Structure formats: C-alpha cells, structure tokens
Amino acid sequence: MKDMFRGTLVKVLLLLIVLLPLGAFLHYNLPGYDVVRITSTDIRRVDRDGEAANNELPGATRDVYVIFAEDPESGAARVYYNEDTGWGFPWYFKFDSANVHQRAGAIAREADNRALVTHYGWRVPMLSWFPNAVSVERVEPGYTPIPWFNIVFFVLLAAVIGWIWWSVARWRRRRTASL
Numbered sequence: 001m002k003d004m005f006r007g008t009l010v011k012v013l014l015l016l017i018v019l020l021p022l023g024a025f026l027h028y029n030l031p032g033y034d035v036v037r038i039t040s041t042d043i044r045r046v047d048r049d050g051e052a053a054n055n056e057l058p059g060a061t062r063d064v065y066v067i068f069a070e071d072p073e074s075g076a077a078r079v080y081y082n083e084d085t086g087w088g089f090p091w092y093f094k095f096d097s098a099n100v101h102q103r104a105g106a107i108a109r110e111a112d113n114r115a116l117v118t119h120y121g122w123r124v125p126m127l128s129w130f131p132n133a134v135s136v137e138r139v140e141p142g143y144t145p146i147p148w149f150n151i152v153f154f155v156l157l158a159a160v161i162g163w164i165w166w167s168v169a170r171w172r173r174r175r176t177a178s179l
Contacts, residue, residue, distance in 0.1 A: 036069035
C-alpha cells in the first residue's frame with residue numbers, strides 16, 4: 001500500500017513538473033483579450049534593457065509605443081507595450097505597431113473609448129514587464145470576447161494528446177500480447 005502511494009505521488013509530482021512550466025508558457029504566449037477604456041497613448045525611447053534611454057548612440061535605443069488603459073468596471077490601470085514581433089517568437093507576425101498605436105490614440109480621443117486589446121505576455125511591475133498589444137479594436141459597452149483561437153488550440157492539443165495516449169496504450173497491448 002505504501003509503495004503504491006509513493007508511486008502515485010511520484011507520478012503526480014512529475015506531472016506537475018511538466019505541466020506547470022507548459023501552462024506558464026502557454027499562458028504567456030497565447031493571446032489574451034481585455035475590454036478596456038483607452039485613456040492615452042505615448043511613445044517612449046528606451047535602451048536595450050527596456051529602461052528609459054539616456055544614451056543617444058545609434059542603435060542603442062529604440063522607440064516603444066505605450067497604450068494606457070483602465071478596466072471599465074474596476075478602474076484598474078492597464079498598460080500595454082505595442083511592439084512589432086516581426087518574424088520572431090511568438091509568431092504573431094506583427095509589423096504594424098504604428099497603425100495599432102494610431103488606432104489606440106483615435107479610440108482614446110472618442111467619447112466612448114472602449115476597445116478590445118488582444119495581447120500576449122504578463123504585467124510584472126517589479127520587473128517592468130508589460131504585455132504586448134497585438135491589436136486594438138473598437139467595441140460596444142458590454143462586449144464580451146470569445147477566445148476562438150485559444151479554444152481551437154486547446155481542442156487540437158487535447159486531440160493530439162489523446163491520440164498519443166491511445167497509440168501508446170495500443171502499442172503496449174500489442175507488446176503484451178506478443179510476449
């Protein structure tokens with residue numbers, strides 16, 4: 001009985017060691033959707049580490065578009081960076097950060113300035129991390145986004161995991177039968 005409990009405990013710990021990093025990776029990289037009121041936008045010059053730039057050497061600094069918003073219900077502040085992802089990971093293939101910045105600025109100047117911000121990443125104040133806005137769209141009050149991409153992704157992921165599980169079980173049955 002004690003060996004069975006120990007074996008189960010080891011399996012659960014191994015599963016957690018695999019699932020926690022995978023879950024964190026997916027939570028960071030998959031798109032998130034926030035309905036917010038955009039209050040303003042800004043352009044900041046930062047260095048390679050993301051800190052305010054004091055160095056004017058060519059290539060040492062870059063401009064970062066920033067979108068300031070707040071949650072319509074709670075009033076909690078939301079800040080998004082708006083940077084191109086280009087061809088790099090995660091593969092959002094975003095090359096239009098200036099257009100997204102202009103759209104966010106136009107929405108901020110409207111009377112009903114609610115927007116759906118599609119983003120990835122986390123806000124970690126201690127490390128000055130901001131989520132990256134991928135797109136900004138006008139929405140009506142009361143709009144609730146449905147994360148279709150995430151739904152399809154997790155259905156396909158579950159199908160692949162199920163297929164692998166079924167294939168391994170089938171292989172084990174054949175192997176046991178042949179012995």
